[in-house]
Amino acid sequence: MARFKLYIEYEGTRYSGWQVQKNARTIQGELIGAAKSVFQTSSFELYGAGRTDAGVHALCQVAHLDVETSHTPDTIRVRMNDNLPADIALIGVERVPSTFHARHNAVARSYVYQISRRRTALGKRFVWWVKDELNVPTMEHAAQLFLGLKNFESFTADDPSDRSTKVHIESIELREVGSLILFRIIGSHFLWKMVRQMVGVLVEVGRGTLSINQVKELLHISSDLPATLTAPPSGLFLERVYYSHAKQVPPLRPILEIPSFMHYRG
Numbered sequence: 001m002a003r004f005k006l007y008i009e010y011e012g013t014r015y016s017g018w019q020v021q022k023n024a025r026t027i028q029g030e031l032i033g034a035a036k037s038v039f040q041t042s043s044f045e046l047y048g049a050g051r052t053d054a055g056v057h058a059l060c061q062v063a064h065l066d067v068e069t070s071h072t073p074d075t076i077r078v079r080m081n082d083n084l085p086a087d088i089a090l091i092g093v094e095r096v097p098s099t100f101h102a103r104h105n106a107v108a109r110s111y112v113y114q115i116s117r118r119r120t121a122l123g124k125r126f127v128w129w130v131k132d133e134l135n136v137p138t139m140e141h142a143a144q145l146f147l148g149l150k151n152f153e154s155f156t157a158d159d160p161s162d163r164s165t166k167v168h169i170e171s172i173e174l175r176e177v178g179s180l181i182l183f184r185i186i187g188s189h190f191l192w193k194m195v196r197q198m199v200g201v202l203v204e205v206g207r208g209t210l211s212i213n214q215v216k217e218l219l220h221i222s223s224d225l226p227a228t229l230t231a232p233p234s235g236l237f238l239e240r241v242y243y244s245h246a247k248q249v250p251p252l253r254p255i256l257e258i259p260s261f262m263h264y265r266g
Helices: 027-039 073-082 136-146 194-207 212-218
Strands: 002-010 044-048 057-067 088-096 108-116 148-151 166-177 180-187 236-242
Touching (some): 002 027, 108 194, 136 166, 136 194, 180 194, 194 212, 194 236
Parallel strands (some): 057 236
Antiparallel strands (some): 002 057, 044 057, 108 236, 148 166, 166 180
16 A cells, blocks of 8 residues: 655635535545546545635645555646546645655644735635725734734634644734735644634724734633634635645745736826
8 A cells, every 4th residue: 555645736616625525525525536536446545634614725735645556656646637627636746655644744734815905806716805994014913913822712613622722823924915915824733714713803903893902802712703704715725734844934925916906007
């Protein structure tokens, strides 16, 4: 039995998230279907580094595949891509030791969220269009409150009795590019809907409807407020899964650039 590390890119718009579900189309389900066609067997295992919600995208999700095969990694990549829909792509496959585990060996994950400050016809599947004016410096100030080991009980749809809600956030970055506000967060792991609820709260700070002190309180009390402010999945991308603490984090750039109107005026 050989183990392969898969690097996967996908647009999540049409899917009910990563994990296989009955009567729902998922990323993992499509990969399993492609693998069955390529290897002509159901005797294999496919594990992802983590789940993404319905409608969430990935620039580089990671999974490992255990299968009995003589195919080379490049042959697996090409043949599986031939059996995958156009909005899912294997961008890399490599042979790894049997001790490698896509989820257990991961030391951090990074997510990027894109907010558009203007209506966009071409990029609507990849952004959250916020009509209101946003105070980005104030949002940056509030975002720093999330750094370190914090209790995100108020920022998840997970049941706190089922698992710990403490998460270590390594870094947070906000950047304005054209009509976009980019938000990147790197952490040990993330809870269900956590990033989207954090973004929703920061947008309310930017609008001026939530204060810095109110955000501080949300990290010390149990509140349903972030759930009511959950940002849509369209703007969220799983950027990378890291397997080394010596990370090389790339510059924060738009996944899809949306220039301001002034860019076109001549």
